[in-house]
Amino acid sequence: MNPPATSLIDVAFFISIEFSQVFLKFNIKMISISNEGVRKMIVLKNLNLIDANGNFLEDESVIVDGTKIKEITKNASINAETIDMKGYTVLPGLIDSHVHLSGNGEPNMEIAMLKDLLPTATLKAYVNAKNDLLAGFTTIRVMGDRGFLDVALKKAIEEGMLNGPRMRVSGQAISMTGGHGDMWLAPGITYSGFGVIADGVDELRKAARYQLKMGADFVKLMATGGVMSEGDEPGSPQFNEDEMRVAIEEAHKAGKKAAAHAQGTEGIKNAIRAGIDSIEHGIFLDDEAVQMMKEKGVFLVATLSAVFNIKKYGKEAGIPDYAVRKTEEIMDQHISSFVRAYKAGVKIAMGTDAATPFNKHGENAQELELMVNAGVKPVDAIMATTKWGAELLGMDSKIGTLEPEKEADMIAVEGNPLEDITLLKNVKFVMKSGKVYKFI
Numbered sequence: 203m204n205p206p207a208t209s210l211i212d213v214a215f216f217i218s219i220e221f222s223q224v225f226l227k228f229n230i231k232m233i234s235i236s237n238e239g240v241r242k243m244i245v246l247k248n249l250n251l252i253d254a255n256g257n258f259l260e261d262e263s264v265i266v267d268g269t270k271i272k273e274i275t276k277n278a279s280i281n282a283e284t285i286d287m288k289g290y291t292v293l294p295g296l297i298d299s300h301v302h303l304s305g306n307g308e309p310n311m312e313i314a315m316l317k318d319l320l321p322t323a324t325l326k327a328y329v330n331a332k333n334d335l336l337a338g339f340t341t342i343r344v345m346g347d348r349g350f351l352d353v354a355l356k357k358a359i360e361e362g363m364l365n366g367p368r369m370r371v372s373g374q375a376i377s378m379t380g381g382h383g384d385m386w387l388a389p390g391i392t393y394s395g396f397g398v399i400a401d402g403v404d405e406l407r408k409a410a411r412y413q414l415k416m417g418a419d420f421v422k423l424m425a426t427g428g429v430m431s432e433g434d435e436p437g438s439p440q441f442n443e444d445e446m447r448v449a450i451e452e453a454h455k456a457g458k459k460a461a462a463h464a465q466g467t468e469g470i471k472n473a474i475r476a477g478i479d480s481i482e483h484g485i486f487l488d489d490e491a492v493q494m495m496k497e498k499g500v501f502l503v504a505t506l507s508a509v510f511n512i513k514k515y516g517k518e519a520g521i522p523d524y525a526v527r528k529t530e531e532i533m534d535q536h537i538s539s540f541v542r543a544y545k546a547g548v549k550i551a552m553g554t555d556a557a558t559p560f561n562k563h564g565e566n567a568q569e570l571e572l573m574v575n576a577g578v579k580p581v582d583a584i585m586a587t588t589k590w591g592a593e594l595l596g597m598d599s600k601i602g603t604l605e606p607e608k609e610a611d612m613i614a615v616e617g618n619p620l621e622d623i624t625l626l627k628n629v630k631f632v633m634k635s636g637k638v639y640k641f642i
C-alpha cells in the first residue's frame with residue numbers, strides 16, 4: 203500500500219548495513235591498534251636464573267615483550283617498565299603433568315564425586331587450578347575428570363574469562379568394565395565419574411574418537427588396576443594391547459597423544475607395545491620395561507606424591523582401607539622402579555596426581571622434594587618440571603625454558619633451588635604470558 207515508505211525502509215536498512223560494515227572494519231582496525239598499544243615491554247632486573255641447560259646464571263635481566271620473552275641479557279638498557287626482582291632466582295613456569303581438578307585431597311574421593319553436582323565440581327576445579335597457578339604451576343595436564351569440566355575450564359582460561367594455568371586435558375579416562383575408573387556401582391545405578399567404560403577394539407576406537415571430539419588433548423587409558431579403585435589390584439593388566447592400539451592410533455591420527463595409567467609390569471608393556479606416549483605411575487617396572495620405554499622414548503610420570511600421602515595419613519585420616527593396604531604393598535617397589543628408570547635414562551616428567559588423598563593443589567612442589575629424596579639430581583627434578591614436561595605435553599616450542607620467543611611463563615624463588623629443592627614450595631613470583639599473578 204505504501205511503496206515509498208517501504209523503499210525508504212529499504213534504503214535505511216541498506217545504509218545501516220553499509221554503515222555497520224564500515225564500522226566493523228573500523229572497529230577491527232581499532233582493536234588491532236589498541237592491542238599493539240597495550241603490548242608493553244617489561245624488564246625484570248636484579249635476578250639470577252636457571253637457563254635451558256640447567257645452569258645457574260647470576261645477575262641477569264629478562265626483557266618481556268607482550269606475552270613473550272624478548273631477551274635475556276646482563277645489560278638491559280631500554281626504556282620500559284622495570285620490576286626489581288630482589289635477587290630472586292627465576293625459573294620457567296612449572297608444569298605438573300598429572301592432576302585431577304575436581305578433587306583436592308579429600309580422604310575418599312569417590313564419596314565426594316558421588317555427592318557433588320557437576321557445576322559444584324567445576325567451581326572446585328577452577329579454585330584448584332588457580333591454586334596450582336599461584337604455586338608456580340603455570341601449566342597443568344589434567345588426566346581425567348568429570349563431564350568435560352577440564353575442557354570447559356581450559357577454554358574459559360584461554361579466552362581470558364578466568365585466571366588459571368595453561369592446560370592440556372584428557373576429558374574422561376577410558377576404562378574397561380570392572381577396571382580402574384569403573385565405579386563398581388550396583389546394577390541400575392549409573393554415574394559417570396572420571397572415566398567412561400569401553401570394551402573391545404570397536405568400543406575403544408569409538409571412545410577415543412569421542413574424547414577427541416569433545417576436546418581432549420590426550421587420550422587417557424587405564425592399562426592396569428590401581429590403588430584408589432576398590433575392586434582391582436595395581437598389578438593386574440586391564441585393556442589388551444589391541445584395544446589400546448586403536449585408541450592410541452586415533453589420538454595420533456588427530457595429532458594428539460595418549461597416556462596410560464599403568465602400574466603392573468604386563469599392563470605397562472602392553473601399553474608400550476601399543477604405542478603409548480607416557481606411562482603414568484609405572485609401579486612395577488622391570489629391566490625389560492625400562493629398556494622398552496627408553497627405546498621408544500616413552501615418558502614416565504611417577505606421581506610419587508599420591509602414594510606418599512596415602513601412606514603418611516593412613517586409615518586414621520579416613521582413607522579407605524583398600525587404598526592404604528595396596529599403598530603399603532607397592533610403595534617400596536614404586537620408588538625402586540622410578541629410580542631404575544631414571545638411572546637408565548628413561549625420560550621423566552613430573553606429575554603429582556593432585557586430588558588423591560591429602561595430595562593438594564598448591565602443594566604440587568612436594569613431588570620435586572620426593573624425587574630428590576629418591577635420588578634424582580635437583581637439576582633433573584627441575585628439568586622434569588619444566589623442559590621435559592613441556593616436551594611430554596608437545597608444547598616445547600612454546601614453554602618449558604627461558605629463551606627468546608617463548609611465552610613469558612616465569613616463576614621466582616628466594617635462593618638457589620639447585621641447592622635446596624624445597625624452595626620451590628614457596629614461590630614468590632608468578633608470571634604467565636607476561637602477566638604477573640603473584641609477587642611477594
Ligand SMILES: [Zn+2]
Nearest residue numbers: 300302345555
Ligand atoms: Zn591420576
